[in-house]
Amino acid sequence: MVAVLEKSTETKLRISGAEAVVRSLLAEEVDMIFGYPGGAVMPVYDALYGFQDQLKHVLTRHEQGAIHAAQGYARATGKVGVALATSGPGATNLITGIADAMIDSTPLVCITGQVGSHLLGSDAFQETDIISISMPVTKWNIQVTKPEELPEALARAFYIAKSGRPGPVLVDITKDAQFAEIDFNYRKCEQIRSYKPIPKLNLESVKKAAELINGSQKPFVLFGQGVILGKAEQEFKTFIEKAGIPSAWTLLGLSALPTDHPLNVGMLGMHGNYGPNRLTNECDVLIAVGMRFDDRVTGDLKRYAKQAKIIHLDIDPSEINKNVKVDVPVLGDCKESLSTLTSLINTNSHPEWLQQFHEHERIEQEQVIKPEMNPQSAELTMAETIQQINKVTNGEAILVTDVGQHQMVACRYTKFQKSKSNITSGGLGTMGFCLPAALGAKLGAPEREVVAVIGDGGFQMTIQELGTIFQTQAAVKIVVLNNNFLGMVRQWQQLFFDKRYSSTELMNPDFIKIAEGYGIKGKTISERKDLASSVKEMLEYDGSYLLEVCVGKEDNVFPMVPSGASVSEVRLS
Amino acid sequence: MDQVFTISIFTENSIGLLNRITTIFTKRHLSIESLNTSESEVHGVYRFTIVVKTDEELVQKIVKQIEKQVEVIQAVYHIDEETVFQEIALYKVSTEKASENNLVERLIRDNNARILSMEQDFMIVEKTGHKEETEELLDFLRPYGILEFVRSGRVSVIKPSNELHERIINF
Structure with missing residues (x-):
């Protein structure tokens, strides 16, 4: 890819906007995209035809399929997923997946074709204002009407999608911008002056967090997808092992720590495990790592961990105090904040506290897990x-x-x-x-x-x-x-x-x-x-x-924290 | 407890950013009392002034969510005591009754307003001030026949030091 780039820079390739899109993708090391063609994006599809050996396009059966496939690709690989669709219905069919990626912090670049710039606003065939429609569910979006703006728009799109807290971005390209020719010169984006993706770690707050952890008798860690997105699985494991802290996962934090790790005490939330839910209201220090206190995790906030001091490690300042009031926020990339925190905490273990999780687990085993695994019914x-x-x-x-x-x-x-x-x-x-x-x-x-x-x-x-x-x-x-x-x-x-x-x-x-x-x-x-x-x-x-x-028609999922109830009120039947 | 907050947002100049910012209020089902935008003291940096009535906890959350938008350089909020702010109001008043005596002119003078234009059957009055002041003049003028009334969004600068300016030029 580098070779292609250097060559293009030297020779000042004169190419169409559509080909510039494809070459920009290649410059970002994209080798697979998911999409569905249509009128307003045909020039890009035409350009793709000439690059089939370098860039695989997966033709889904619906644009929603394309966007979810791009999400699955991104989550499995840690790379940016790319979806391509046409204007109008093609673009609106992406919206559910974009909203999904937004709330689950999945890096995506969505490229949509748009009607010609002279038709914008005229209710042309398959015209829809996808910029306005996608605004609340994208991390960033842009409409490109001039082909010379394409390389920079795409470079920014990739940078924004994957940096800081990842998310979906959308680049809407008018058909005339795809057809017109430009001198192609691609430079990856490395910074945007108004955008600070990673807050600077404040050592004082890390010290305060370490003090709380060192003084704690019953610390409890909640971990989310931030650990995976921050590529901090090893740092996380080292942290909880050094302090000997029982750790429970959110739905998206799952797999950041092996299931059989002795400190992995299970799942949080509405259908999470018995112990993690009940003991949330018994711990003395709650350490949240890369998670956002979703209502499905917390249940009734008025009765959520009120007895505990709360430490929240996150990369996104807007998550601090959003749902749960935090005593010590630690802003930063958790790969860095976890290793700094680990260096300041004492080696410790909490066998009696961990034992409480095991006792709850035993109860759940008897009342829920064993009957589900070895059912008496024929179903x-x-x-x-x-x-x-x-x-x-x-x-x-x-x-x-x-x-x-x-x-x-x-x-x-x-x-x-x-x-x-x-x-x-x-x-x-x-x-x-x-x-x-x-x-x-x-x-x-x-x-x-x-x-x-x-x-x-x-x-x-x-x-x-x-x-x-x-x-x-x-x-x-x-x-x-x-x-x-x-x-x-x-x-x-x-x-x-x-x-x-x-x-x-x-x-x-x-x-x-x-x-x-x-x-x-x-x-x-x-x-x-x-x-x-x-x-x-x-x-x-x-x-x-x-x-x-x-399977059984009327089987139920337990444990369950009923909607609006406290996590302490988790039911086993 | 609900109170008035002035949110000042410094941004890049990009198409649709206003929309992106207002969706954050829509998402929280919060009404915007007034909104103004203009270029700031730094060339190319735009300043939004948004007034809302809500509680401090919510305004904090909203400001953080605004600040995280890629093209937003900085967002801050203040209560009235921390800012100097003004709104401008224009009143189109019928001269039919107003010309009977010079009471109206005295009213306008006493309220630190001024007449921008005097026509055959109406005059245009301008007043700059806080909402209560422009509102008060409106009530005074109402008996004479208000043909049109319009008030701008709040513009506001922050009282303490030049800290904000420093942050904007050094971001």
């Missing part, structure tokens, strides 16, 4: 399915989930050894995320096993992406946990709406026939005797595979 459970997957993958696979009951169960029970192994729609809760995200993850990390666990509802929201899996031959393993219900909504209806199952029961098609239509091998099971062998068959199969597991 299969989601939990035992995940257990079987664990047995074959040994924590080495990437788990991609959708949204709902299956997501909570899969995230609770899947074992992880490696970071960047859990890909899910956390903040936005986007049904339909899983299938295209799994495709993007597999294409981005082909050496890794990618298991997509989806509910029957979410599967049908982006089921057309089976076509993309077919065309790309990406060996995604798809497990549909089918209860013929929108299970999580049904669970709420059962518990909080007097079992009035309003519009949650699904009459589903024959998923296996659909898979077969796309050339994907499939199998459906509903009996326990077939579970282990079928999971093994799926994972050993050379190619993509759909395993439909028919």
Whole structure:
């Protein structure tokens, strides 16, 4: 890529704006993008035709598929995901994924075609004001009407998407800017004067945090995706090991620390584990690392960790005191702040405190986990399915989930050894995320096993992406946990709406026939005797595979912190 | 407790930034009392002055979310006591009754306002001041027949030191 760049700089390539887009992507070391063509972006597609050996374009079946695939790619690789779409509906179809990436801090560059600049504002065919529409859900966006502005706009886009707290950006390019010619000269962006992506670490606040930790009897760490985004998994592990602090994860922090690490005490929040929820209200110092105190994690804020001193490590100053009042904020890149903090804390252990987590775990094992893993009923459970997957993958696979009951169960029970192994729609809760995200993850990390666990509802929201899996031959393993219900909504209806199952029961098609239509091998099971062998068959199969597991129709996910309740009120049944 | 806050935002000059900033208020379901934008003392750096009525905790959160926008250089908030601020109001007053005696002219003088233009059947009065002052003059003039009234957004400078200026030129 460097060679291409140097050559282009020397010879002052005279190329179209469209080709400038492609060459800019190459200069940013992009080798794969996801998209869907259309009128206003055709010049870029035409330019892509000449670069097929350097830049693979994955044609999805819907722009929502493209954006979720780009998200999956970004989350699995740690690189910037790129999505390409046309104007109007092409652009608006990206919005759900952009909003998802915004709330889950996923670095994306979205490129949309736009009608010619002379038509802007005229309600031209497939014109939509995507800049205004995407403004609240992008970290930054820009409309380019002059081709000479393209290289700098794209350079800024990549820099902004991946620096600081990552997020999605959108570059909207009018068709005339794609056609017109420019002297191409690409320079990567290294700074923007109004933008300070990483706050300077304040040593005084690190010292205060260290003092609190050193004086604590019952410290408790909550870790989020910031650890993964900050590439600080090792620093995090060293930190908690030195201070001997029990640590619980948010949905997006999952896989930053191996599941079987002795200090990993489980998941926080609404369907998190019993101990981490209850003991949040018993710890004396709460240390939040790269997480944002989402309401699904905290429950009722008025009764959240009031007894504790709170330390919050984050890269984004606007997260400090947003939901929870913090005693000691530590702003900065957590790779740096964690290692500085580690150097100031005493080597310690808290066996009695850790024991309290173990006691809670024992209760949860007895009342929830064992009955789910070894059910008395003939119907299969989601939990035992995940257990079987664990047995074959040994924590080495990437788990991609959708949204709902299956997501909570899969995230609770899947074992992880490696970071960047859990890909899910956390903040936005986007049904339909899983299938295209799994495709993007597999294409981005082909050496890794990618298991997509989806509910029957979410599967049908982006089921057309089976076509993309077919065309790309990406060996995604798809497990549909089918209860013929929108299970999580049904669970709420059962518990909080007097079992009035309003519009949650699904009459589903024959998923296996659909898979077969796309050339994907499939199998459906509903009996326990077939579970282990079928999971093994799926994972050993050379190619993509759909395993439909028919599970109990009215099974519920526990533990559960009811909406508006305190984390102390977590229910086991 | 709700009180008036003046938010001052220093930005690059980029298309759509106003929209990006106002969405942050929309997201919080917060109404903007007044808004003004102009170039600041630093060439190329623009200054937004936004007035809101809310509690300090919320204004803090909003200012941080504004400041994190890529093209925002700095955002700060102040209460009225920490700033010097003015608004300008224009009143188009019917001269039908007003010309009967010279009371109106005295009223205008007493209120530190001035007549910008005198026409056949109306005059244009200008007053600069705080909202209560321009409001008060409006009430005084109302009996004479107000044909048009318009008030600008607040413009405001910060009282203490030149710290803010230093930060803007050294960002």
